[in-house]
Amino acid sequence: MTYLTWSNDLAVGNSFIDGDHQKLIDMVNRLHVLMSEGKGKDVLGKVLHNLITYTKEHFRREEDLMRKISFPGLADHKAEHEKLLAQVLELQAKFESGAATLSIQVLHFLRDWLINHIGKSDKELALATHDMAH
Ligand SMILES: [Fe+2]
Numbered sequence: 617m618t619y620l621t622w623s624n625d626l627a628v629g630n631s632f633i634d635g636d637h638q639k640l641i642d643m644v645n646r647l648h649v650l651m652s653e654g655k656g657k658d659v660l661g662k663v664l665h666n667l668i669t670y671t672k673e674h675f676r677r678e679e680d681l682m683r684k685i686s687f688p689g690l691a692d693h694k695a696e697h698e699k700l701l702a703q704v705l706e707l708q709a710k711f712e713s714g715a716a717t718l719s720i721q722v723l724h725f726l727r728d729w730l731i732n733h734i735g736k737s738d739k740e741l742a743l744a745t746h747d748m749a750h
């Protein structure tokens with residue numbers, strides 16, 4: 617069973633942002649499959665690393681867009697990105713040091729965070745890009 621399914625509820629209506637989110641969801645699903653298969657630390661660590669790298673790039677793309685359109689919510693939105701990144705990097709450090717394993721709770725955390733952030737902050741950003749086009 618797929619852990620996270622893309623649906624129209626998650627679409628914010630901006631094609632690059634939606635494309636990035638679909639890729640992020642694919643990566644979370646991939647991590648879930650590998651965890652279910654009982655893959656070892658090396659494999660999981662590599663996928664987690666790729667997920668974090670892609671997340672950083674995605675955040676940077678959103679922040680560039682916000683600057684481009686002088687989005688008034690930039691500071692708050694960027695702060696949310698930084699908070700998530702700090703939390704994920706902390707999880708990664710614990711995982712790499714052997715102090716923690718990748719559990720389903722880690723995935724739940726990523727899932728809930730993604731869905732909440734996409735549904736609110738990213739939707740607001742996408743709406744602002746629509747306003748610009750009118
Ligand atoms: Fe965002």
Ligand SMILES: [Fe+2]
Nearest residue numbers: 674678734738
């Ligand atoms: Fe996003």
